Amino acid sequence: MNKGLFINIIRFVLLVLVQVLVFNRLNFFGYINPMVYILFLYWYPIKENRPAFLGLSFLLGLSIDFFSDTMALHAAATVTIAYLRPAIMRFVFGINYEFQSFKLSNSTKAQQFTFLALLILVHHSVYFSLEFFSVANLLLIVKKVLAIGLASLILCLLFGSLFSVNKE
Template identity: 80%
Template sequence: MISSSYFINVVRFTLLVLVQVLVFNRLNFFGFINPMVYILFLYWYPIKENRAVFIGLSFLLGFFIDFFSDTMAIHAASTVTIAYLRPAIMRFVFGVNYEFQSFRLGNATKAQQITFLALLIIVHHMVFFALEIFSLANILLILKKVLAIGLSTLVLCLLFSSLFSVRKE
């Protein structure tokens, strides 16, 4: 039998790639703001799963976005970077709580969840735009894009996260 967690991850992966490619890659707010909501897959992926599989799935996620966006492995490099750094970011945000087997992202405070998502987005965007622009002479442009696109990505990811999360009563 296929577990429900496996099925949910496949559906999330597929839907986030389709939404990113068909909707958000075509949007350009103010001429340059293009939100990257596919990062939610890396945020929602189960914490205690096999790390090698997670990094492999992150590469595939970035590869599919690159394939449809024609961006030559920039998304793949960015997603693999945040997949590799995710345990360190989680230790930074959640502290000792992250080490326990019973830890769940849904049990963390809202501030911790937002901080975790924001750090994932910042690291992703720093790697992405540094590779895209590939010039330290344009560091202000890189920071402008990280700030503007990162903020729009964070807002949309929080919106999607609140829309598709299971409500506790």
Template identity: 75%
Template structure:
């Protein structure tokens, strides 16, 4: 892990926190839908890097979003959970290819990448909104928020992914 690794991840971290806090938390599509683009940090984080460092960075990412959004520790809990489950999700999306030392996200198909992103968002939103509402009597409200915010997050993340991804030749 060189300085470039830390610099790139620090820049992603800061830019995604700023984008979430300054832009996306202030957008209210249809009155209550706020895309959660900071999930892209978990999508873009290098595959075979230090897992403990990744979990700590994920916790800090969620904590900073929580501090600026006044959401207690909901983002931190959801972010750490998907960071912990990320290897399992990757195994599901990429199969045995994930196990190889030379595996890179950019070398996979678009369908696999989109499935991976969709699962990260779905699991994050299930945890976030279940903890936010925390009542089975409001199950329909939880499902509505998961689907609407999840769809908005997915669309915005796909746009960001397209804008900032490295092109294959």
């Protein structure tokens, strides 16, 4: 088994465990529980097998749903951002993303931040739109997307700085 596959399996398992055992139990201000498992989709290698990535994204979301009792909401949101990830990357990194030698660690901090923020924004928009599924709740959806999205972004940035693979 190669090193990259092993690292991805460890990330997958640890992020599911941390999300389910720690962050699903946290409630900042009564309604904010951050979703840090999105980091798996952020860290996943750029040029890997796309169908396998979509399948892993579905399994990641389904794993969180299984322990959270959320009826495949996480699965829908993770598959959506996995599917849109190339378009988001093209938007953030431009033509550089197309090259074989492109690595996330070689991009600027602003680009990495924007990429992570967009992944979280799209994920939370899909998740909370499906959770409330009503235009009447639009303000509540926006409030949750922004509040929980900001908390998720801050914690993902902290996790990212603590566990970054490439220390240079």
